[in-house]
Amino acid sequence: MSSLQGWQVDVLDVAQKCVYCGYCSLCPTYKELKWEVNHPRGILDQIKLYYSEEIKDKLRNDVSKQLFESVFLCTACRACEDICIVDLPLLKVWEQIRQEAFKRGRWNPKLLSLYNRVKDFFNIFGLPTEERVSWAALSGMNMSRRTQKKAPLAYFVGCQASYSGKMGSIAESVVKILRKAKLNFTILGTEERCCGSPIFLAGGFSVGKTFAKHNLDQFKKLGVKKVVTACAGCYRAFKIVYPRVLGEEWDIEVVHISELANELFEEKKLKVINPIKEKITFKDPCELVRHCGLSDAPREVIKNIPNVRYEELPSNREESLCCGGGGLLKLNDEELVGQVNSHLISEIQYSEANIVVNGCPTCLDTIQQGIKQREMDVEVIDIAELVSRMVEGKK
């Protein structure tokens, strides 16, 4: 199992390697706030100051105040790391500085409250564990025979699809797809714990690791070889964070629902019954495209619709705009989320699409808010919901 040392990077060394080219000025937070102290290269300069032995305590305090504020305004979209010309592991640096802020007792109360909710209730909402499968009851599905059953495939529902009323139909749609393809699958039910993504994003290595270990043990117990999820955050956690945290012990294949659906269409296990006529666009979630390099599968899935009216957003794939909802920014500055999101909403408007398809519950929620504010007649749905409509014939 990997250690904390293996997980961490030498933040000062990374900061010193910055060549100040400024390519990371595409950071969505910096683009809104416009102060150099919120520019990734400016944050790296603050790190250099913070860890400098030559500065006085007064300046260190001043720097830490600004530094901790700046790192918590990051949406974790990874655009900075993607464009970084000298390949600096910037996201790891931001995570570690967030952890440093925790150690210094400098987290804001909302963040601390989320951290405690996840730690104590194993979900981001702080709701009872028994309610984790209430989505099934609400959608009239009987999941008892699928819960904690031995199967090669597990559907990891995630906190948002499990608990949030707004996301309720994502879980329902995934189950419909799996049933339609007659796959033998299981869900963890009340034994499912938050993937730990918010904890890791906040820089919590040790607590996050207990979540990773628990979920792995559950998968092992049920003989799971492959996990499917419709949440980009969970997908990133399984794909990138768990291997870092658990090392070789984590040997489970992970697929996003768009990848699985694409596979099922190719194998003719899914067929399109309802050819959707509305104009569709796809917003690449940062955690899928920039963190995990997944951008083809959702497009392949959409292509299965006969005579599909599909329009790419002007910024797509690796260049897609961030919705502003990631990186726990909602807990730190909701107004900034709206500002970042407004550029994405303008692109959606420009595309003239009637349906925005997405693969991340956080993006979905944020985009829905933006659409509502502009009173646009656009439907925002998850890729699982789209596939379910395609194969179920439900309009």
Next chain:
Amino acid sequence: MTLKNKVRTKFVRHLGKGFRDDETTIRIYSRDLADLPPITRLFYNNTADAVVLPSTTEEVKKLYELATENKVPVTPRSGGTAGFGGCVTYKRGIIVDVKGLESELLIEPFDQSVLVSPATVISELQRKLNLQGFSLCSYPSSFHSATIGGWIAHGGYGVGSAKYGGALDQILALDVVLPTGEIKKITEKEDLELFVGSNGTLGLITRIQLKIKFDIPLKQFGCTFDSPLQLAKGLKEISEIDPYSIWFFNPKHVEEINQSFGYSLPERYVIIVSKEISYEEEENEFNLSFNQTVRNAGGQILDRRYIINIWNIRFKTFAMLKEYKDYLTNEIILPIETSSKYLQKLSSKIDGQIHLEGEMIGKTHYSLLMFLYFEEKLGPFKKLRVNLDLYKNVLKGIKVKGYPYTTGLWFSGYYQAIFGKERYKKYKEFKKIVDPKGISNPGKVIPPRFKLFPVISLKTALKLASRFML
């Protein structure tokens, strides 16, 4: 100087949250691309008293009025991606970060022009133009981070300058706020040229109207030459066949490109030519003409398979720094005719470790970037010494009719060498009228007095230092 409380209050009242003077912010704004060692603070006061982020032209106007009234130096800053000290304060005062200005972008397809705010990052502008089938005519190689305003203030050149010239050749109009607070629209060429390369010493650009062109695909062609003399001949003759861009490297830089990007280019002087090509016949025609020209100049044609996707690394020079701990750079403009010996000498400098990357900026001159890469983090004294060595090499270039890329702080005093005597005269007259108190970016363009020994100018001090400290 430090802002007096009364003056500070005036600025705070005017800008509210757009005013910051906490030590962290000031420190973060105390540099540009060149992270010079603390010892250089003997030369200048690089920490401002405050940083401001105005959002409208009216705010800039009022800001200048306040600054003039209270004799507070104002240093405009945009992308901060150049290393000439143009956006770093010399006499403290206030840094105006133009990134705060309201973003604006209006494409006029019939006029083939675009109206933009100065803080627009050039790659973003290009992307938006490309969406509408247009393109910038020329742009700097720091494309992904430089702003259009900063590029103009530096009087920059770049990709496409071989065909379309530099920043000055792209501008149709500028809206500026003069240090007196007057808002002015500049459209006449002879007035525009005063602002291009003025490093914000004549006021702040708040809106720019630029020429644009249709977005025509670029195709690349390559050739090699054995010596700087042959290279010069090649550059001269290739310029005549009307390419879009002529980009070249010395053998040391080619070696680095091969290692960093997996190419197998011959380790000679390599030229990569880009041509706007709309259809196949045009490509074949240019290929023939290119091959003929290169052969006439004594060069060798590079099989196009060697340079597949080479344009993708056009904006990735810094990627070569991955394996290094430190780097230093400088830039000069040189005439083809008189610079081959200089190039030869420069290539053999520092045990042949110098990396050279050039770009033609017209038919007669090229800009030359010099890089030194280091496997260890440089100590302050070594960094200063090597910086001065590079500085000395730029000064040597002036002897072969070259000139610094821009004045900024480090080459203040070289405006005349860059733009000529006549323009310098006009500049000084205009500066006197619009900035009688000398508050707009002091220390830039006109050489300031040397901080430690005010009898001499900074220009003389640096010249002496580069000669005697090595």
